Amino acid sequence: MLKSASTTNFIAKTAALLLLVSGGLFAFCSFVFDSAHYPRIAPAAFLDTLAVPIDWVNLGSLSFPIQVDNYLVFQEFHSLAPASTFEESYLFGSIVFLLSVSALALFSTFKKIPFLIASAAWIVLLTVSNSNGLNIGVPSSNLPLVILIAGSILPLMFFHVWKPNAAFGLRWLTVLFSLGVALSALVLLSPIPKPQLYLAEQSLVIGLGMAAAWVFWQGHGIISGIYILLARANQNISMRISWQILGIGILYLLALIFLLLDLKGEVSLPIPASTSLMLLFPMGILGWISTLEKIHQESNIAAKPNFLQALFLLGFAMTGWLIWKFEVSGNEPAGEFLKHLIVYSQFGFSLFFLVYLFSNFLSIMDSGKSVDKVLFKPFSLPYYHLRIGGMITMLVITIYMDAVLAAQTSSMTTHVLGDYYYQTGRKLEASILYENAWDTFRKNKKAKSLTAHLLFELNQPTLAKEHLDESFAEAPQVDNILLLSSRMILENKPFESVFYLENGLKRFPGNPHLVNNLALVYVKIQKHEEALRLLEENSASDPVLASNLIAMRGKLQKNQPETPTGDDLITRINRLSRNNFRGEAVNGDELNKLRAQLENETSPMLLNAGMRNLSSVGDISATAQDLAWIDSVSRKPEMLEYLMQMQETASIRSLAAGRITESIKNLNGLAFRNPGDAGYYLNLTAGILARNLDFEKASKDIIAAEEKGFKAFRPQHIAILRLGGFSEKAKELQDQYQVPESTSQDPMLDFVARFNQSMPDRLFELWSQIPSQETKATLAYLMLERKAHGLTGYQLNELGKTLEGRIENEEELKLFLQNPDWSDQAALKSFTEFLQTGEELSANPYRTPLVLSAAERLQDPLAQYELLNTASEFSKDPLLWIRKVQAAKRIGLDNYATDAIQEMSTWLSWDEIEFLQRTNY
Numbered sequence: 001m002l003k004s005a006s007t008t009n010f011i012a013k014t015a016a017l018l019l020l021v022s023g024g025l026f027a028f029c030s031f032v033f034d035s036a037h038y039p040r041i042a043p044a045a046f047l048d049t050l051a052v053p054i055d056w057v058n059l060g061s062l063s064f065p066i067q068v069d070n071y072l073v074f075q076e077f078h079s080l081a082p083a084s085t086f087e088e089s090y091l092f093g094s095i096v097f098l099l100s101v102s103a104l105a106l107f108s109t110f111k112k113i114p115f116l117i118a119s120a121a122w123i124v125l126l127t128v129s130n131s132n133g134l135n136i137g138v139p140s141s142n143l144p145l146v147i148l149i150a151g152s153i154l155p156l157m158f159f160h161v162w163k164p165n166a167a168f169g170l171r172w173l174t175v176l177f178s179l180g181v182a183l184s185a186l187v188l189l190s191p192i193p194k195p196q197l198y199l200a201e202q203s204l205v206i207g208l209g210m211a212a213a214w215v216f217w218q219g220h221g222i223i224s225g226i227y228i229l230l231a232r233a234n235q236n237i238s239m240r241i242s243w244q245i246l247g248i249g250i251l252y253l254l255a256l257i258f259l260l261l262d263l264k265g266e267v268s269l270p271i272p273a274s275t276s277l278m279l280l281f282p283m284g285i286l287g288w289i290s291t292l293e294k295i296h297q298e299s300n301i302a303a304k305p306n307f308l309q310a311l312f313l314l315g316f317a318m319t320g321w322l323i324w325k326f327e328v329s330g331n332e333p334a335g336e337f338l339k340h341l342i343v344y345s346q347f348g349f350s351l352f353f354l355v356y357l358f359s360n361f362l363s364i365m366d367s368g369k370s371v372d373k374v375l376f377k378p379f380s381l382p383y384y385h386l387r388i389g390g391m392i393t394m395l396v397i398t399i400y401m402d403a404v405l406a407a408q409t410s411s412m413t414t415h416v417l418g419d420y421y422y423q424t425g426r427k428l429e430a431s432i433l434y435e436n437a438w439d440t441f442r443k444n445k446k447a448k449s450l451t452a453h454l455l456f457e458l459n460q461p462t463l464a465k466e467h468l469d470e471s472f473a474e475a476p477q478v479d480n481i482l483l484l485s486s487r488m489i490l491e492n493k494p495f496e497s498v499f500y501l502e503n504g505l506k507r508f509p510g511n512p513h514l515v516n517n518l519a520l521v522y523v524k525i526q527k528h529e530e531a532l533r534l535l536e537e538n539s540a541s542d543p544v545l546a547s548n549l550i551a552m553r554g555k556l557q558k559n560q561p562e563t564p565t566g567d568d569l570i571t572r573i574n575r576l577s578r579n580n581f582r583g584e585a586v587n588g589d590e591l592n593k594l595r596a597q598l599e600n601e602t603s604p605m606l607l608n609a610g611m612r613n614l615s616s617v618g619d620i621s622a623t624a625q626d627l628a629w630i631d632s633v634s635r636k637p638e639m640l641e642y643l644m645q646m647q648e649t650a651s652i653r654s655l656a657a658g659r660i661t662e663s664i665k666n667l668n669g670l671a672f673r674n675p676g677d678a679g680y681y682l683n684l685t686a687g688i689l690a691r692n693l694d695f696e697k698a699s700k701d702i703i704a705a706e707e708k709g710f711k712a713f714r715p716q717h718i719a720i721l722r723l724g725g726f727s728e729k730a731k732e733l734q735d736q737y738q739v740p741e742s743t744s745q746d747p748m749l750d751f752v753a754r755f756n757q758s759m760p761d762r763l764f765e766l767w768s769q770i771p772s773q774e775t776k777a778t779l780a781y782l783m784l785e786r787k788a789h790g791l792t793g794y795q796l797n798e799l800g801k802t803l804e805g806r807i808e809n810e811e812e813l814k815l816f817l818q819n820p821d822w823s824d825q826a827a828l829k830s831f832t833e834f835l836q837t838g839e840e841l842s843a844n845p846y847r848t849p850l851v852l853s854a855a856e857r858l859q860d861p862l863a864q865y866e867l868l869n870t871a872s873e874f875s876k877d878p879l880l881w882i883r884k885v886q887a888a889k890r891i892g893l894d895n896y897a898t899d900a901i902q903e904m905s906t907w908l909s910w911d912e913i914e915f916l917q918r919t920n921y
Contacts, residue, residue: 019099020317038082038330038446039479041513043075043544045570047609050554052580054616054656057691057716060748060775062723064716066687068652070577070616071609072551073570075544076520077513078486079479081453082446084423086197088328093200095321096207099314101179103210104152105172106307106314108159114302115160123149125209129202130413134190144186151182168307193424201420204325205413208334211322214315215341218287219349219390222279223249225286227357228293228375234366242358242365249354256347263340264401276339277323279346284316297376329419330446333411333437340405348393349386356386404441411441418447427454435467445477452483461487472500476507478514485517494524512542519548528556543568550574554581569597569606576613586617607633608642608649615653623657623838644674648681655688658837660844661870664688671708679710690720692846693755693782694874699724706733713737723753748775755782756846757876757907760790768798777806784813785835789822789849790879796820809834822853845871848880855883861891872900878908882916 050072053065107118131144155178159171187195226248230241259276261267269275291312295305302308319338326335357365361375376383398405418433431454434447448471455464468484471477481504488497501518508514515538522531535549543566551574553559559582572594579586591614598610611630627650633639634646651666664685671681682705689698699721706713713733718741721730734741751766763783770776780799788796800817804810815830822828832850837843841854851871858864865887872884881904888897904913 017313019095020313020320022317022321037085037088037328039449039477040080040082041077041479041482042080043516044078045073045075045603045605047605048072048074048551048555050577050581052577052616053583054580054618054652055688055691057687059746059752059778061746062690062716062719062749064687064714066684066691068616068655068684069648070580070613071573072554072577073573073606073609074520074548074551075516075570076486077482077517077544079449079453079483081457082330082422082450085328085419086423088325089197089200089419089423092207092321092325092328093196093203096203096210096318097179097183099210099318099321100152100206101172101176102314103311104156104175104179105168106303106311108156108171108175109168109303109307110160111302115156119153119156121209121213122152125206126152128209128413129205130417131186131199131202133192133198133202133417134186134195135192136186136189144190147182147185151179151185154178193426197423198420201416201423204322204329204331204334204416207318207322207325208338208412210315211319211338212341214312214319215283215338215345216349217312217315218283218291219345220353220386221283221287221290222346223252223350223353224290224375225282225288228289229286231365231375240366242362245357245365246354249350253347253351253354256343256350259343260347260397260401263336263343276342277335279342280316280319280323283342283346284319288312288316293373294376297373329415331412331415331419332444332446333408333415333441336441336443337405337408337412340401340408344394344397345390347397349390351393352386352389355389356383407441411437411444411447414440415444415447418450422450422454427458431455431458442475445475445479448475449477449479449483452480456487472503476504478504478508478511482513482517485521489521489524494521497521498525510538510541512538512545516542516545516548519545519552523552523555532556532558543571547571547574550578554578557581567593569594569601569610572597573606573610573613576617580613580616591617602638604636604638604642607639608645612645612649612652615649616656618656621838623653623659623840626653644670644677658843659840660688660692660846661874662843664874671704675708678708679705682708683710683712686717686720690716692844692874693752693786694846694876695720695724695753697724697874699726699729703729711737713739715739715741719749723749747772748779751779752782754907756786757878759878759912760787761795763787764791764795764798773802776802781807786846786848786877788820788831789852793817793820809836822849823856828853842867842871845874846877848875848877851875851880852883855887861887865891865893876907878904878912878916882913885917 048071049069051067052070054068055066057064057066104122107115107122110118126145126148131148132140132142134144135141136143136147152175155171155174159166159174183199186199190198192198223245227241227245230245234241258267258269262269263276292309295301295308303311322338323335326332326338357375414433414437418430418437421427421430421433431451434451434454438444438447438451448467452464452467452471455461455467465484465487468480468487471480472484481500485497485500485504488494488500498518498521501514501521504514505511505518515534519531519534522528522534532549532552535545535552539546539549546566547568547570550571554574554577572590576586576591576594594610594614598607598614601607601610611633615626615630630646630650630653634643634650639646647666647670651663651670654663654666667681667685667688671678671685674681682701686698686701686705689695689701702717702721703726718730718734718739721727721733733739747770751763751770755763760783764787767776767779767783770779780802783791783799784796784803791799797817800813803813807813812830812834816827816834819827832839832841835847835850837847837850841847841850841857845851848871851867855864855867858867865884868880868884868887872881881900885897885900888894888900901913908916
């Protein structure tokens with residue numbers, strides 16, 4: 001029997017300690033970490049574009065960048081409606097149920113008077129728990145209360161009257177079964193939606209009542225615990241601990257007075273708002289010491305010492321779990337109620353404990369005797385005077401605080417009911433309850449915020465804005481300011497949004513959410529410098545601000561000193577866009593990290609932005625793998641909205657890798673499929689073609705772009721049209737769009753006007769006559785890149801001499817010039833490394849030497865013809881076309897060969913064509 005009782009006590013203590021430890025951890029986490037449920041302020045990302053140069057046309061006076069769009073990701077903070085807390089509510093309800101069962105089982109062991117007091121207190125607690133809201137039978141009936149009282153009190157009465165010697169384990173199981181059956185009956189009988197959730201939410205009232213009882217019990221726990229420790233340390237020493245405990249007591253009471261004034265709002269302490277709640281931890285630790293002494297010294301206690309110790313642990317655990325519940329549910333009135341209760345009780349009971357201590361033990365306090373062993377001996381009268389005095393003091397404080405406890409209690413219970421309606425989807429009822437909760441007690445941020453959110457959802461924006469204005473005027477809170485300013489932006493009232501955000505920052509200086517959104521609104525109203533200043537001054541406080549600062553500097557084209565930035569995906573996307581705009585090289589490791597993050601990203605918007613910026617980096621390696629990756633991502637259903645942008649990204653990746661044929665064809669396809677954006681794509685292809693000296697095709701694309709609505713004409717467009725032979729159209733567009741033009745003549749432009757169509761030896765003759773060495777060097781590079789296949793070794797070396805000391809990869813060029821043999825693999829490799837091209841020789845159809853080399857390496861005559869024919873769709877190089885004619889004849893396509901010769905006659909003389917036919921290239 002003794003062994004069984006010992007085992008039961010061990011299990012009971014272990015369970016109580018587990019609840020206590022878990023409750024303490026959850027309470028501690030609520031102090032350290034913000035709740036994920038309220039407030040919910042989250043950054044929402046949106047994209048802006050930044051034109052970055054992917055290449056340059058640099059031909060003397062004709063100099064302009066070929067620009068593609070990169071993305072900047074801006075983040076704007078939004079106030080979201082609080083999240084539902086189903087799991088947390090059910091967890092807390094279960095904890096309250098287990099602690100209630102344990103407490104009731106312990107009550108059944110009490111002596112008569114304590115048992116009656118505990119039972120009466122429990123009935124009162126059930127009465128105020130709003131169980132009549134279950135509407136069993138008729139609305140607001142008392143039947144649920146009767147069922148709860150019967151399910152909880154009857155087992156207690158049975159054990160107290162008829163089975164006083166029953167084992168605690170049997171008591172606990174019986175109460176568990178009885179109360180469980182009562183709650184199950186309520187759930188089954190109630191017609192309201194989710195009655196189990198209703199009970200779980202209302203369990204906060206039960207938990208708060210149990211915690212309040214424990215707080216009263218430990219009213220002087222801190223001071224009495226400290227005194228017991230001092231008395232033990234003073235044994236046989238005879239120190240003057242009376243002065244020590246008096247000093248500590250006065251300091252503690254002064255601290256409580258300041259906390260009291262802070263709660264009343266008359267002073268503002270530079271300490272966390274949860275300081276009052278933090279007193280629970282020393283109350284629990286020091287109160288345990290005091291309680292143990294009290295239990296051991298008092299012979300006429302309510303129950304066995306072990307049971308009272310267990311009750312202490314249960315109360316401590318309940319208080320810890322309650323703090324977590326306050327944080328999760330956002331029930332600020334309940335939290336404030338507990339704060340006030342703690343400060344009131346600590347001040348009242350600690351004050352009268354000091355009176356009790358000095359009036360009864362001053363004569364022996366400094367004697368070195370074991371005063372702690374007799375501290376509670378004169379228990380009956382003086383100690384009850386202590387409790388009565390403490391209660392009176394609490395009443396005085398309550399009056400001084402304008403009886404705010406009543407308002408907090410009313411607001412708390414209304415808030416609890418509002419949470420139930422909110423989580424069961426009844427928005428109108430919830431909004432009314434939250435409105436009433438805030439009207440009753442203004443320190444209730446969630447109630448006011450959720451009222452506005454619900455009214456917006458109920459399509460009552462005017463009423464919602466009235467509530468937000470009321471909050472702004474009487475009890476400002478960051479989430480409501482964000483919600484109100486966002487609504488002003490939605491209604492196209494940016495200046496009103498600025499008003500709310502600026503005044504919000506006066507109330508909450510340096511708040512990163514307000515700073516960020518204000519900076520973004522400043523940009524909307526053209527206050528660019530103020531926006532940058534705001535972000536620069538506060539970027540260190542939040543990674544979102546730092547990321548937005550990078551994006552804003554890029555958007556406003558500001559080159560300012562970099563600030564430390566993070567490694568999150570959005571920051572990397574913005575940083576890469578800025579680097580692409582500046583033309584700065586990016587570390588390969590940084591690019592690899594960005595790609596790794598993108599491969600694990602699920603947001604379609606961020607995938608689109610990141611892949612675009614990544615694809616704009618000039619890189620000739622792994623092009624096929626990158627294009628396959630872009631294609632696989634674009635096929636995902638969630639990317640449907642960004643399909644056109646992803647196709648554009650693939651074209652840009654091809655362009656960055658030098659795949660001109662592929663890029664232009666894809667861009668032309670996009671222009672055809674997306675008429676609204678055709679002007680943008682055709683303008684881009686015009687720049688690419690001009691970069692490759694194909695001014696005729698570039699001119700045609702410019703004319704087509706104008707027909708599709710393109711109007712942003714620049715001097716380079718007029719120059720390209722004239723170089724392409726469309727002088728009349730150039731004059732027309734120049735006059736229509738008021739485009740300025742440089743009147744200076746540029747011999748380089750005369751040289752390149754018909755560069756692609758010209759014979760290599762004729763170009764070399766013209767090149768030799770150019771006086772300017774700078775111009776000759778630029779044209780020498782173009783000659784080597786595009787006409788080297790038709791030049792002699794002497795001519796190639798002359799071109800190479802002009803480039804000495806002016807180019808990168810000069811050693812590779814020298815190696816090629818030593819043996820300019822296109823059939824030699826080593827020579828070809830040197831040439832491609834000089835040009836910094838990839839292994840795909842036919843990627844750029846205007847690099848005729850490489851195209852012809854690629855054709856020579858094909859064994860299949862049909863494959864040779866197809867390659868040459870594809871290149872000839874772009875380039876009009878005479879040697880390329882004659883090789884195409886020869887390839888066509890080899891496979892029996894004489895008609896195609898004849899047609900090709902006929903077309904060549906449009907830009908070559910028949911003498912030149914006959915010369916080409918006689919020459920073996």
